[in-house]
Amino acid sequence: SQQGEEDPQALSIQEGENATMNCSYKTSINNLQWYRQNSGRGLVHLILIRSNEREKHSGRLRVTLDTSKKSSSLLITASRAADTASYFCATDAFSGTYKYIFGTGTRLKVLA
Amino acid sequence: DAGVIQSPRHEVTEMGQEVTLRCKLISGHNSLFWYRQTMMRGLELLIYFNNNVPIDDSGMPEDRFSAKMPNASFSTLKIQPSEPRDSAVYFCASGEGTVMNTEAFFGQGTRLTVV
Numbered sequence: 281s282q283q284g285e286e287d288p289q290a291l292s293i294q295e296g297e298n299a300t301m302n303c304s305y306k307t308s309i310n311n312l313q314w315y316r317q318n319s320g321r322g323l324v325h326l327i328l329i330r331s332n333e334r335e336k337h338s339g340r341l342r343v344t345l346d347t348s349k350k351s352s353s354l355l356i357t358a359s360r361a362a363d364t365a366s367y368f369c370a371t372d373a374f375s376g377t378y379k380y381i382f383g384t385g386t387r388l389k390v391l392a
Numbered sequence: 393d394a395g396v397i398q399s400p401r402h403e404v405t406e407m408g409q410e411v412t413l414r415c416k417l418i419s420g421h422n423s424l425f426w427y428r429q430t431m432m433r434g435l436e437l438l439i440y441f442n443n444n445v446p447i448d449d450s451g452m453p454e455d456r457f458s459a460k461m462p463n464a465s466f467s468t469l470k471i472q473p474s475e476p477r478d479s480a481v482y483f484c485a486s487g488e489g490t491v492m493n494t495e496a497f498f499g500q501g502t503r504l505t506v507v
Binding site for chain 2: 310311313315321322323324325328368370372375376377378379380381382383384385
């Protein structure tokens, strides 16, 4: 399947540090999105970046997109314990039809 | 708006029984997705509707699974008969527009355990 893959799979940092997660995908896309999932909850949309955009900011979040490398990164600055969650990228992959395909996720733990 | 509402939140059933999961979309949304999440396989897209029409059901595991949208704001996912390997968290998500230009809003999920 046309699946995004995040790395690292798990990340543990101290509160106040920055966290960087990466996502790689396989085919051309129209947009890429990042979602957060707290344990036992549904996914929450964080940010959408379109294929013609290279960088986007939302509060403490910064997303970059490199379509030539088929990769994206999510940077969380000045992390907080409340940022502890799993983070997923989703791409609108085309495989007969367009559909959202999620990666395997990065589990972030922010230590207080 | 209360967001995407799924019911039940938890379901425990015996192998062979029929299971029906329910989802209420956000008012005005016209895209509906059903996902299944397990530790082994991550988030898998089962089926995608747009304007009540199934666009892609290639992720539905087998004929035991069926999904419907009887109206623009409601969907069901049915498993008949259920098997232990169907145990997972099932999410529905809705969006405004099409896959190419919208974010998806997720419900809290239904944790299904088949024993």
